[in-house]
Amino acid sequence: MAAGDDRGHGGNEGYDDQIDAYYSWDSNVPNHRNLSVGDPIAIWDKQRLLGVSVIEEIQAEAGTKLLRRCPTCWKTRISERKSRLPRYRCMRCKAEFDEAVPDVVPVTVYRARYDAAWTALDGALNEDDLRALAKNPGDINAMRPLDWVGLTDALAARGAVRAVDRLVARADLSVSGAPSRPGVEFDPPQGHAHAFVRVRRGQRQFRDHLLSEQGGMCAFTGPAPERVLEAGHLYSYAQLGTHYRHGGLLLRRDIHRLFDDGLLSVQPSRLCIDVAPDLAKFPQYGRLHGERLTLQLRSEQVDWLAQHWEEHRTSTR
Structure with a gap:
């Protein structure tokens, strides 16, 4: 839950969140150790669903947290009133007071990044829909487990099929026995490392490699x-766990998402951009239809793009 300014809890100062990119919490929060890389997540604001994604990375570091405590029972379960005085009311002992007692405590600070797969779904599900999907009825924690099957069914029923497909594809980061693909492996570390949580290895080196070859240029725009600019794999890295030297292109962030969803593709024989009808109604993307890519491709990249075309175009035309 990203409450923003609509916070009823007065026991702390809140968290640094950017809902379309990262979410922050600390070791005082219930369920603080229960999130892992690869987990699908839904972000809401106590009224409606804001979007869904899959956790790509979790950072952890030592820090401190300012708590506000009830002067009577020393608990932090206090609510901050917006229009009544005294300013605070303790939810435990029911005491009312104007000033809470400050208490700085050591914590582990966590930040989950998930911008690579972020899909905005503002209002696709409302408060009642989301509360009904909680695995534990009546759960009031900021981070709470949801019924995965129920969530995907509810999104599909609202027409958010592509969002569901993206979640499914990104959530499974450990498929084994994947078939061989064209291309030549190169030096960045492969697969996933096990540190605090499993993370993709070699992604930064892969992007640096593409920048050195492609420069500050989106292949589409x-x-x-x-x-x-993001390092876009032309295949599913989630399935293969391998960076191929000529298996990617630098893509602008929005273009990357649309390519992954198949709304943008490349006609392999002419190397022209193909814009799906659902996307073509937006002028900034519709004008790309029929345009050639902005750089020369290697044969391996053309092979990967042909497979992408086969998956997203020939099966529907």
């Missing part, structure tokens, strides 16, 4: 600031 042309020059772009480096900070918005």
